[in-house]
Amino acid sequence: MADSLRRLVSAESCRLLQEKLENWYRDYEINTCDQNLNRCCEIIEMNSVIQGQLFTILNETSREGGHYAGVETIKTRLLPWLGTCFSCAASGGLFESGLSFIQDSVEKERQLRQLATSQTFQLQELQEELTSTRLELDHVQQELVRSRSPSPRRSRSPSPLPLRSCSPGRARRTNASRHACLVARFGDIYANERLDAETLLRTYITDKEMVQRIIYTAAVESFQTAKMAYRQFKMRVRKTLSLGHTELESLEDTVLDYIVRHEDLYDVQASVNEVIRSMNMNPKISFPPEVDFIVISSLIRELCRVAFSMQTLTPPLDIAFGIDGELFSETKYHRSLDSDFTAALVAYHVWPALMENDVVIVKGEAVTKRGALWSRRSRSRSRSRSRSVSPLLSHLSRSRSPSPLRSGSPRH
Known part of the structure; x- marks a missing residue:
């Protein structure tokens, strides 16, 4: 409580x-x-x-x-207070009941459309999987008939059957399931870890805007660092697995499947350290010299893990690019409660939007204020911050183990 x-x-x-x-x-x-x-x-x-x-x-x-x-x-x-509220609302009950009936009808119609679309998509996937299974069964039956029929070259060893690969329908279902889980996890981080980090930062910083800027910068840097780590990890896996593959398409599928099954080899701590280092050099955020951004390392760690896993999806997910002073977009962001709802420009961002190709999957959050951008620029000219690395961060950078993304082989 x-x-x-x-x-x-x-x-x-x-x-x-x-x-x-x-x-x-x-x-x-x-x-x-x-x-x-x-x-x-x-x-x-x-x-x-x-x-x-x-x-x-x-x-x-x-x-x-x-x-x-x-x-x-x-x-x-x-x-008694609840009874008073209900009695006061009784006069408008007819209008509210009619409005609720209309809303229920619209909601039921939307659910029926979604259910029909989902059933059609599932039926197509089942048909594709059934077709793939029938083709494989026909191939096995043909091989069985050839093996039983007499042949002068019976002494030859039969050619091995190709390994069963995942059908397109099953692969799409797996990708869709992981997609839904990662999107839900991104929302959980916004609802839980972000608020915990904001509460923790408010014990050191009284400026609410600066606290929200720090958290947004941590999210952006985490995604950039995780994407770079994923590219390096994928290059090493492709180089290792290419020795036993001849087909390029099969190699790409094998590489992606290996990364999905071995995400625990991702050195998330190295990415956390890189994010903190980048935040220490960011001129838009400031922090008291006696503490360090490592206090929100748990939030950064979860963001790096989610961002790394999102790169294994087809297509991958990423956050939207945002800059102070851009035109506010209703399709990308929600306005914060302390925003000026008549302002058209974004003063600063609170949380990034999640994108798939150029489509918004999850809306972010932004603050809009009239004249806030110019006041922020005038204050940023007078603010100075020491960029020296704190003793805790320097000790961490000296004592951390080498990342598998920077070494020659993944960890075991």
């Missing part, structure tokens, strides 16, 4: 809600009807988020007290 309450306090959602209410009251008379409605919807959304977090804390608190603790408080405080 304490962790949930700490996150609610550190998010400063209530203060932001009060500020938006005051701004709306101040500009209500000069706003248009659409602007006032947008402000009202925005405040309702923020209030629902805060209420959801409070109900989560209420549930955790009551669970900590046991079966009977807090029963009287819930009876005297919570249940």
Whole structure:
């Protein structure tokens, strides 16, 4: 419960809600009807988020007290309030029921379309696999008939059967399953590890913007470092396996299959050290000299692992390129709660978007503010930061073992 309450306090959602209410009251008379409605919807959304977090804390608190603790408080405080809310909402029940009926109909229609598409795709995969199995069975039957028929050259040793390869349908299902797992893991990192790292950094840095910039930079550097490590690892595996292969297409499939089955050979610690080194030289972020970016090494490690695994997909997944001052894209990013929803330019990024080719798979998060970019540039001219490596990082770089990506052979 304490962790949930700490996150609610550190998010400063209530203060932001009060500020938006005051701004709306101040500009209500000069706003248009659409602007006032947008402000009202925005405040309702923020209030629902805060209420959801409070109900989560209420549930955790009551669970900590046991079966009977807090029963009287819930009876005297919570249940009468809930009854009042339901009675107040009864007047608009007809409209809400009609709206909910329409929403349910649209949702059911969407689910039916998705189910039909999924069943069609699965049927095509099964048909392809069945065709591949039939061809293999015909080949085996022909070999069996030839082996039983008399022949003057019976003494010759029969030619070996080709090894059974994975059918296209099975390969696509495996790739789709790994794709779904990695996308879900990327979302878990955003929801859990990112918030833990942000809470940890707030103990050293009071500037929330700088904390979010550090986490975004860590994500970008982790993907770049993991992609470079994957390319080097793939080159070594191809060089080793090319000695026993003659067909280029078969070699590429074998190399990819080997990397997928032996992802544990990836030296993720070497990538973590490289990411921290790159972050220490990044002029857009700063950190107190008595600590180091190694405090968020757990977040960097998980990002490197996910980024490395995403390179083994067909096609691979990558994060979108983002730069301060770019035009905000609704298809790529969500706006943070403390954003200016009327601003068109991105002040800074909180989390990158996940892309497949040029299609957005998972939206990122960005902050939009009017004039924030120019104020950030003016502050960056006056900010100076020592780029000397901390004793902890220098000790780590001296004591770490050589990476298999930089040595001649993978680890065992």
